[in-house]
Amino acid sequence: MEQYQWILLLLTIFMTGIFFFYHQSPTFSFYCKMFLFNGWIILMATILSPCITLFYGRRVENMKFMHLSILPLKNIYGIKFMVQGSENLNIKKPYVIVSNHQSCLDLLGMLEVMPERCVTIAKKELLYMGPVGWACWLCGLIFIDRKNKKSAMDVMNRVAQIMRQENLRVWMYPEGTRNPEDTLLPFKRGAFHLALKAQVPIVPIVTSSLKCCYSYKEKKLKPGNCTIRILPKIETQGLGLEEVTALAESTRKLMQETFYEISEDLHGEKEMKP
Ligand SMILES: CCCCCCCCCCCCCCC(=O)SCCNC(=O)CCNC(=O)[C@H](O)C(C)(C)COP(=O)(O)OP(=O)(O)OC[C@H]1O[C@@H](n2cnc3c(N)ncnc32)[C@H](O)[C@@H]1OP(=O)(O)O
Numbered sequence: 001m002e003q004y005q006w007i008l009l010l011l012t013i014f015m016t017g018i019f020f021f022y023h024q025s026p027t028f029s030f031y032c033k034m035f036l037f038n039g040w041i042i043l044m045a046t047i048l049s050p051c052i053t054l055f056y057g058r059r060v061e062n063m064k065f066m067h068l069s070i071l072p073l074k075n076i077y078g079i080k081f082m083v084q085g086s087e088n089l090n091i092k093k094p095y096v097i098v099s100n101h102q103s104c105l106d107l108l109g110m111l112e113v114m115p116e117r118c119v120t121i122a123k124k125e126l127l128y129m130g131p132v133g134w135a136c137w138l139c140g141l142i143f144i145d146r147k148n149k150k151s152a153m154d155v156m157n158r159v160a161q162i163m164r165q166e167n168l169r170v171w172m173y174p175e176g177t178r179n180p181e182d183t184l185l186p187f188k189r190g191a192f193h194l195a196l197k198a199q200v201p202i203v204p205i206v207t208s209s210l211k212c213c214y215s216y217k218e219k220k221l222k223p224g225n226c227t228i229r230i231l232p233k234i235e236t237q238g239l240g241l242e243e244v245t246a247l248a249e250s251t252r253k254l255m256q257e258t259f260y261e262i263s264e265d266l267h268g269e270k271e272m273k274p
């Protein structure tokens with residue numbers, strides 16, 4: 001046999017093995033899907049980043065490239081988002097969006113509803129993910145070092161200064177990390193300091209439980225329907241920094257109630273856990 005025939009034969013055996021295990025083992029198929037999910041993001045970032053660097057440089061408008069390149073994942077995985085309350089984002093001025101953070105699928109939900117001129121606050125580790133970090137930087141993401149609180153707060157305080165000048169919306173995950181549970185984590189204060197310092201409203205956005213389509217624990221990634229509810233803005237004008245804790249707690253309570261309300265598998269959940 002010629003060398004290329006050997007290669008073809010080995011490739012066929014390899015692909016047949018993948019196909020076989022994919023259908024036999026849910027865990028294997030989960031890892032394949034996650035590999036494709038991450039692989040797609042890395043591929044898009046690798047293709048787009050050099051072009052964006054060349055033609056546009058770093059600017060918040062580049063988010064639309066992230067949007068266009070990532071949204072096909074929604075169709076590939078059959079995840080449908082039903083958006084409620086889009087009219088609540090018809091605000092011309094800057095504001096802070098706070099959203100719950102369950103898993104990597106939140107990226108799809110975020111891009112589904114993200115308004116124009118919106119930047120996300122992200123952990124600095126993302127910046128070191130090669131082309132993905134480069135793409136995030138080009139889209140204007142703002143990175144914070146969660147292990148260095150002083151530097152994270154300094155960055156947030158600088159954002160408070162520029163968001164009004166540059167008419168920016170800022171998207172934050174106040175839980176500070178992914179949380180697959182049904183009870184939201186206690187909220188970090190950064191988003192609320194930001195809104196109060198910049199004297200801009202807060203818009204809470206709640207994504208229903210993603211357990212219907214994704215669970216890392218159960219090694220599950222399958223098609224499903226999710227609801228994203230955009231709540232009316234919470235005004236902060238005239239409120240002082242002494243209100244940060246109360247504001248964070250009332251916003252969390254509102255988002256937790258909304259989460260129970262829109263998550264089909266949690267209907268009937270009445271008890272609010274602390
Ligand atoms: C082309 C294709 C490319 C595709 C690429 C794909 C890209 C994916 C993009 C998606 C990115 C999504 C990433 C999401 C994340 O990374 S989430 C993780 C990072 N985000 C956060 O952590 C935000 C939430 N955290 C906070 O807001 C924190 O408050 C923080 C600012 C980080 C500070 O941390 P910490 O100290 O732990 O917070 P506390 O809230 O507990 O605060 C402690 C006390 O400090 C006071 N405080 C807080 N902030 C301030 C401030 N700015 N100024 C003054 N004081 C502040 C706070 O009130 C607390 O005081 P008390 O204890 O109440 O007295």
Ligand SMILES: CCCCCCCC/C=C\CCCCCCCC(=O)OC[C@@H](O)COP(=O)(O)O
Nearest residue numbers: 038041103104107123128129130132176177178
């Ligand atoms: C040259 C180095 C090459 C490194 C290649 C890195 C590979 C990166 C693989 C895939 C990138 C996918 C990025 C998806 C980002 C989804 C956003 C997200 O969910 O971030 C998590 C963050 O909110 C909270 O983090 P933690 O829950 O605290 O943890």
